[in-house]
Amino acid sequence: MxxxxxxxxxxxxxxxxxxxxxxxxxxxxxxxxxxxxxxxxxxxxxxxxxxxxxxxxxxxxxxxxxxxxxxxxxxxxxxxxxxxxxxxxxxxxxxxxxxxxxxxxxxxxxxxxxxxxxxxxxxxxxxxxxxxxxxxxxxxxxxxxxxxxxxxxxxxxxxxxxxxxxxxxxxxxxxxxxxxxxxxxxxxxFQVPVLDDDVLATLVAQTRPLEGPARDSFRKFNAKTELFGFMLHYDCRAGMGDTGPYPLPDGRFAIVRDHFLNETAYPWSGVAEGLPYCVTEVLVFPADKVTATVNEIMTTFTKPTNYLDYLVEGVAFARDRIDTPMSELRVLSDAEMDAIAQKCQKGTMDMYKTLAKKSxxxxxxxxxxxxxxxxxxxxxxxxxxxxxxxxxxxxxxxxxxxxxxxxxxxxxxxxxxxxxxxxxxxxxxxxxxxxxx
Amino acid sequence: MSTETLIGTGINVFTSDVHAVGKIRFLDSPEEVLDFIDGPDVAETIVISRGGTTTFMSPALMSGVAGLITLQGAPESHLGILSREFSIPCVMSTAFTEGIQTSRGETIPADGTTVRLDVTGDKGQVLLVSE
Structure with a gap:
């Protein structure tokens, strides 16, 4: 050349x-x-x-x-x-x-x-x-x-x-x-429907309708946990991962999303104290209004781009430790989701201030x-x-x-x-x- | 009655009928970001950052700024992804036709300038609002 x-x-x-x-x-x-x-x-x-x-x-x-x-x-x-x-x-x-x-x-x-x-x-x-x-x-x-x-x-x-x-x-x-x-x-x-059918079915079965304030709270939880995952992993996408889209009955599809919040591998991991190792969201959308692709590093992109406006159902789970068995995955209550979002916001700010001082x-x-x-x-x-x-x-x-x-x-x-x-x-x-x- | 003049065009991260209106603030260092979020009128401010990485702007995202403008990056960059999750209108790789010069010679609207972000299409537009 x-x-x-x-x-x-x-x-x-x-x-x-x-x-x-x-x-x-x-x-x-x-x-x-x-x-x-x-x-x-x-x-x-x-x-x-x-x-x-x-x-x-x-x-x-x-x-x-x-x-x-x-x-x-x-x-x-x-x-x-x-x-x-x-x-x-x-x-x-x-x-x-x-x-x-x-x-x-x-x-x-x-x-x-x-x-x-x-x-x-x-x-x-x-x-x-x-x-x-x-x-x-x-x-x-x-x-x-x-x-x-x-x-x-x-x-x-x-x-x-x-x-x-x-x-x-x-x-x-x-x-x-x-x-x-x-x-x-x-x-x-650009599709990553990797979960086995029985695993997906168990997760999707626990979604609930999201409207009004409940949807707003879910979106805030999603945003703040995702941002903290980026911060904890030094601004790289190792802190998140989407799979799907998974076609569902009734013309809907699901995205399954991990946000890794308490990775203990790093000297600054104390900022994540009290958070679960990972929170996993199941996000359900109407397939006639939104289409999705997922790229090589498990990030979703959609048409139209404002996909969260079309979110109709969701659920968030916690995997408390890296070795918590799947059988002990637990659904997060609204109160716990709010508490996790607040901890993530505080953790993001604490880490920001620390990073601002590092060479x-x-x-x-x-x-x-x-x-x-x-x-x-x-x-x-x-x-x-x-x-x-x-x-x-x-x-x-x-x-x-x-x-x-x-x-x-x-x-x-x-x-x-x-x-x-x-x-x-x-x-x-x-x-x-x-x-x- | 106010008038609007197109002064900048970039890539729109996500479409929305919600038109962000606010006063411009250029943030060029972590210290400036931290000072800014402790100040007044955060929710009525449209911030400008140079790059498209997300951690730099994370306090501004969490504080609920009215809008984001970047001079670099694209919707698949990290700040694009997070602005979408926070539902904060964001126009990336924006080129301005008028304004002041940064220390590196980039053209941007001066701090305090009132602008509106039009994010209804694939292109994001920055409109100068004049009373």
């Missing part, structure tokens, strides 16, 4: 060829050498991948990320948390350290154990072992590979075994969740901890590996991350990141004949 590109064209079409959304998905998939973004019982067990398999996955992941990022039109800078800075250093950190820990998962659980772990998102709500992590646990570190290559840390052909390990880890999680077929949400029509570097380092832990910690906790991960240096900043930090957090970051994120340089392909290490 020439260094000279038509920027406007590349913002309209990935690599100047593939548009956003369903049309882009279809075009990219039609041109892949092999349909390796789909998973089968056999191919998730493969331990060595061909160039065609790897490159097909990389090509699709590159478009998928572009499609996703473009929708946000670069959020721009934050006056409080330097999120783009910590995210991009985290990608490099993940690429440097995830493969070692992912191998521990595979060695400990085997492929079947990973598949079983990923069925969690079908059977449970209020869990971070979810579709967002299926995507992030592989795409984000592999984007880190692209940044590392761009920064000259290593060549695209190096660390091939790590690349294959990470691709297969993500595919195994996807396969466990979906049971086969496309693993990416963008290849599933930029402190916040970047905190953010790296969040972004590196978030995609694997819940999985490791669930299978009893987390303590081993910590003992083995999971949180230790790698030399590559330290080396990337000055570049990715400076005014020159855009020079590196724009081509990587938007112009197709984030997922360089491989060719075995060129392999050097």
């Amino acid at each position: 020439s260094d000279e590109i038509d920027v406007q064209l590349f913002l309209q079409k990935y690599k100047g060829r593939y548009p956003q959304g369903l049309e882009g998905d279809a075009q990219v998939r039609a041109e892949l050498a092999v349909p390796f973004i789909e998973t089968t019982d056999a191919d998730v067990r493969e331990t060595s991948l061909s160039d065609d398999q790897v490159n097909s996955w990389l090509e699709y992941a590159g478009w998928n990320l572009w499609d996703f990022i473009l929708g946000r039109a670069s959020e721009g800078e934050s006056g409080l948390i330097p999120r783009q800075e910590y995210e991009t250093v985290s990608f490099v950190q993940q690429w440097a350290n995830y493969p070692r820990f992912v191998r521990m998962f595979t060695e400990e659980l085997g492929v079947d154990g990973l598949l079983e772990l990923a069925t969690t998102s079908r059977r449970e709500v209020g869990t971070k072992v979810n579709v967002t992590r299926n995507w992030a646990a592989s795409v984000c570190p592999i984007l880190g590979r692209g940044i590392a290559v761009d920064l000259g840390f290593h060549g695209a052909e190096e660390r091939r075994e790590d690349l294959e390990e990470m691709i297969q880890f993500g595919r195994r999680l996807q396969h466990g969740t979906w049971g086969g077929g496309p693993g990416f949400v963008s290849a599933r029509g 930029r570097d402190e916040k970047i380092r905190d953010g790296i901890m969040v972004y590196t832990r978030e995609f694997l910690q819940s999985h490791a906790l669930k299978v009893g590996l987390w303590d081993k991960f910590v003992a083995e240096g999971f949180d230790t900043m790698t030399a590559d991350a330290e080396r990337a930090w000055p570049v990715l957090t400076s005014g020159k970051a855009a020079e590196v990141l724009t081509p990587v994120l938007l112009f197709g340089k984030g997922f360089p392909t491989v060719h075995k004949e060129n392999q050097t290490a």
Whole structure:
């Protein structure tokens, strides 16, 4: 590719060829050498991948990320948390350290154990072992590979075994969740109806009509818990997750929404004291008035955009601790919802004031901890590996991350990141004949 | 009788027939945000932030400002998502045709200017209200 590109064209079409959304998905998939973004019982067990398999996955992941990022039109800078800075250093950190820990998962659980772990998102709500992590646990570190290559840390052909390990880890999680077929949400029509029918039916059965003041209170609860989830997770979407839309009888559909409020993984978690680990809402809408899509990181977008004006039924549950059994999920009363909303408002303000006093570097380092832990910690906790991960240096900043930090957090970051994120340089392909290490 | 003049256009986050009217306040630091929410007339203010991230504006969201304007970002960015949940009209990546210059050379209406946000369509419009 020439260094000279038509920027406007590349913002309209990935690599100047593939548009956003369903049309882009279809075009990219039609041109892949092999349909390796789909998973089968056999191919998730493969331990060595061909160039065609790897490159097909990389090509699709590159478009998928572009499609996703473009929708946000670069959020721009934050006056409080330097999120783009910590995210991009985290990608490099993940690429440097995830493969070692992912191998521990595979060695400990085997492929079947990973598949079983990923069925969690079908059977449970209020869990971070979810579709967002299926995507992030592989795409984000592999984007880190692209940044590392761009920064000259290593060549695209190096660390091939790590690349294959990470691709297969993500595919195994996807396969466990979906049971086969496309693993990416963008290849599933931007729909995430992941819960098994019996689980969904139990949740939906407890919704109640929402009108007038009751609906206003529910919406305030939704807004304040969601905002606190963002704050607790350093302005990233790890604190929330939607699944659905789920078609219901009588021309309605449901969205099931998690807001993670008491993640104890972080030094600032005390701000969440007294809150449940997660609150889960079921939101019911009339299908003839609202349509919904859910993206790769489990965020709902609707037509019309003012979807909450059409909310007709709802219910909120609490999962009190990360290991509370689903059988002990409990419906929140109006009074408890109000109390939780108030605690979230106070917690948001307390954390804001703390963050306002922290240095930029402190916040970047905190953010790296969040972004590196978030995609694997819940999985490791669930299978009893987390303590081993910590003992083995999971949180230790790698030399590559330290080396990337000055570049990715400076005014020159855009020079590196724009081509990587938007112009197709984030997922360089491989060719075995060129392999050097 | 008041008149209205279009001075800014951006991307509308969610459609609403509720037209936010208020006086402009540009918030450029966490300290300014905290001072602002402790002051009067929060609910009659339309705040401007530079970026589309949500945590920076979280006190303003919770305090119930009349409207939000950003100079960067899009509806799928975090502030877009949260403004929707709080039902606070929000116009993002707004370009103004008149106003004052920020320290970085961006054109925005001066603090205290009365504007109305028209959020009935895909494009969000910022209208200067003159008595």
